[in-house]
Amino acid sequence: MDAGLDSSLAPAPATPAAPTIASIDEGRRLIDDIDVQLRALVAVRRDISRQIQTLRTGEGGPRVQHGRENEIIAAWADDLGPRGVEIALAVLTLCRGSLT
DSSP states (O other): OOHHHHHHTSOOOSOOOOOOOSSHHHHHHHHHHHHHHHHHHHHHHHHHHHHHHHHHHHTTOOSOOHHHHHHHHHHHHHHHTHHHHHHHHHHHHHHHOOOO
């Protein structure tokens, strides 16, 4: 496992403060860097989610546990409000794959 990922498995600290930027270009570079990190994390999350689904179905369970998904949605909503729900649903859909 990637050493950088190991540290990300620890409980997340409080939301970090955004740095103060001196220019639009600097801000855009920071946003681009964050977007790269977000895409990489979502890809890792997707891969772990698919492994969990395979293990769960291999044990005779359902591929998706709606109660668990509701907990995830609630956490996103608590942290980010109504738009957090939209993000959670998008991440869950991407990570679980098609339900049909």
